[in-house]
Amino acid sequence: MDQEIISIVGTLIMLILLQAVLGFDNLLYIALESKKAPKEKQSMVRKTGIGIAIFFRLLLLLFLIKLIEKFEHPFVTLDNEFISLDMNLESLIVLIGGIFILYTSVKEIWHMLHFQENSTTTKSNSAGKSIFMIVLMNLVFSFDSILSAMALTENNYIIAIAIIVGGILMIIAANKVSEFLQKNRMYEVLGLFILFIVGIMLISDGGEKANMLIFKQPIESMSKTTFYFILIILILIDLVQTKYQKNLLKKSKLDLK
Numbered sequence: 001m002d003q004e005i006i007s008i009v010g011t012l013i014m015l016i017l018l019q020a021v022l023g024f025d026n027l028l029y030i031a032l033e034s035k036k037a038p039k040e041k042q043s044m045v046r047k048t049g050i051g052i053a054i055f056f057r058l059l060l061l062l063f064l065i066k067l068i069e070k071f072e073h074p075f076v077t078l079d080n081e082f083i084s085l086d087m088n089l090e091s092l093i094v095l096i097g098g099i100f101i102l103y104t105s106v107k108e109i110w111h112m113l114h115f116q117e118n119s120t121t122t123k124s125n126s127a128g129k130s131i132f133m134i135v136l137m138n139l140v141f142s143f144d145s146i147l148s149a150m151a152l153t154e155n156n157y158i159i160a161i162a163i164i165v166g167g168i169l170m171i172i173a174a175n176k177v178s179e180f181l182q183k184n185r186m187y188e189v190l191g192l193f194i195l196f197i198v199g200i201m202l203i204s205d206g207g208e209k210a211n212m213l214i215f216k217q218p219i220e221s222m223s224k225t226t227f228y229f230i231l232i233i234l235i236l237i238d239l240v241q242t243k244y245q246k247n248l249l250k251k252s253k254l255d256l257k
Contacts, residue, residue, distance in 0.1 A: 011153050012162055018152070019145055019166030025198040026141040027170060028191055029101065030134050031177040032108070037130040045127050046174045049134030054167035056135060057142050058160055064146060065156060074210075084213045090143060091209035097140030098202025105195040112189065140202070190238045194231060201227050 030046055037045045076087035145166075149159045181188055200222065207219030 008155070008158060011155070012158050015149050015152065015159060015162035016165050016169075018148060019162055020169060023141065023145065023166060023170055025194070025201075026138060027173055027177055028194055029137055029141075029198075030170075030174045031181055032188070032191055032195065033130055033133050033137070034174070034178060035181070037127045041127040042178065043175060045130045045134070046178065047171055049131040050138070050167055050171045050174065052131065053135045053138035053142075054164060056139055057146065057163045057167070060139060060142055061146055061156065061159060061163065064150065082215060085207075085210045087210045090147075091206045093140060093206075094143060094202055094209060095206030097137065098199050098204075098206055100140075100199075101137070101195055101202060102199030105192045105199060108192050109189070109196075112192075144205075186242065187238070190234060193234060197227060197230055197234075 030049065034042045034045045034049070074086035074088045076085070076092075078085050078087075146159070146163075149162065153159065181191065204219055205221040208221040210219075212219040
């Protein structure tokens with residue numbers, strides 16, 4: 001009996017850690033998306049969006065338990081000299097999510113490059129729209145974590161508890177990440193480029209799940225290891241560049257004296 005309890009607790013901790021690791025990109029999206037809402041409502045947007053997303057994640061868990069086979073069977077098949085694929089529902093959702101995140105990151109980077117000094121107002125989303133986008137993208141990010149959890153254990157109650165605990169931790173972490181980005185605006189560019197990589201990762205993952213071939217070349221998914229390696233490199237580049245710019249600024253001030 002004691003060993004069974006230890007096994008359940010160990011599995012639960014492992015699933016919570018899995019939710020945390022796989023939820024990093026989701027967390028970054030939430031922080032950046034909530035910033036588009038009116039400032040006084042941003043904290044509420046994050047809490048409400050994640051709270052609703054937890055509820056839908058639990059529904060998604062039940063949905064996947066009942067209809068997992070439906071997600072595995074392809075419903076769109078193509079085979080020609082340019083492209084071939086066997087698209088199922090899971091690969092379609094992941095592909096659409098990746099394309100949307102890629103589009104969002106490129107659009108925001110483009111806006112940063114074309115900042116207008118004379119503009120006195122900035123376009124912002126309503127709180128409702130930001131909550132909707134957080135919930136929608138949370139569901140897209142949920143597929144990997146829930147399917148991975150289902151592969152680790154058949155105890156759906158443990159998975160449900162892990163989803164709830166992971167969601168609560170995400171609410172806390174989202175506020176911290178958002179506060180950090182508010183105080184350090186220069187890291188917003190880094191965050192957008194990380195989202196850009198996330199979009200590419202999801203597109204490649206969706207392509208592999210759909211057995212996609214473009215000009216007879218298979219699309220291979222970007223591994224999480226590769227993603228985190230690129231993430232570390234981006235952060236290091238940003239830190240070194242920031243330090244270098246500060247040193248140049250100090251040197252220029254000394255030269256003026």
